[in-house]
Amino acid sequence: MKNQPPFDRRAIPATARLFHRPAPDGWPLRMFDWPAPGSGAATARGSLLFLGGRGDIIEKYLESFAHWRAAGWHIRAVDWRGQGGSGRLAADPLCGHADDFAPWIADLADFGGDWRATTPGPHVVIGHSMGGHLLLRGLAEGAIAPDAAILVAPMLGLHSGPLGPRVGGAIAALLARIGRPDRMAWKTNERPSLPGASRRRLLTHDAERYADELWWKETSPELALGPPSWAWVAAAYRSIAALDRPGALEGIATPVLLLGAERDGLVKAAAIRRAARRLPAAELLMFGPESAHEILRESDGVRDRALARIDAFLDARAPAPARNPDAGDAPAA
16 A cells, blocks of 8 residues: 555564464364454454465465455454464474364364354455365355355365376375374475475565565474375375365355466366366456466565455455444444
8 A cells, every 4th residue: 555664574463463262172273363444343344264275374474464454354364273373283293284174174164153253244265275175165065154255276186297186195095004194295395396496486486475484484483384294195185086076066156266376386277277167156367477376475466466356356246234324334234
């Protein structure tokens, strides 16, 4: 915005709070809450829940949260169990482990239900990468029912080379059984790579935004997470296959906007396009070589275009409630 100082991507805003909320099984989930300007249901544009990807932390998306809050949204976000500040699922705290994705869907149903019950509508959810995958599963399984959903580079297909997903999933499951299930599948980077391969190039062209992530993890090392376990990889293939079944997506009535990058090195662009064709109420925006995986943390040209499309989608599919001028700007009954 004009005439405003640059947003500090390396500080929790003074009007926001981080807190822990227990899941139904008692697991502590780290949450973020940032009320809309004015701090009341009568002034909020609505409420937005953000779900990050595998290995993500809340802090990576503060800049995007600030954009949506400036538009009037009440912001909520979470660190998934097993990563960030929500506690780990493996003996090695740097291993991104999961035996199955079902506990994450149960968590989504629980904190998503509480979020919807305690914040002003309309209610929209944005999920990035694994968060987008879990959001789509939640929609398909009735675990969450927002007014609109946005999937940013959703994990709907993994790059498995010439093997294909069926063989890739079988190999991952075998390696998880013959080794220790919660041991890292590889040593560094977001996917198996040659020594010296650039993690940044997989994620973003923007060196400064990438440096912000490293700063947060150096400042708070307990938030850092490394590669996944083979059990996580096998579970990811199983979960993706569940969404590929006929009818899984076709029954979702929620309006959905999908954003993807044709050159994404982590998730398959073709799977995102295929999901957009299957969803009954979907819109699609694909970027070319100008974007890597983290579209919301890309260079300004990509990021600004993505945010503008998200804003337009929400204005059309989750419009702000009408205001009653005779009721002091309270929502109309």
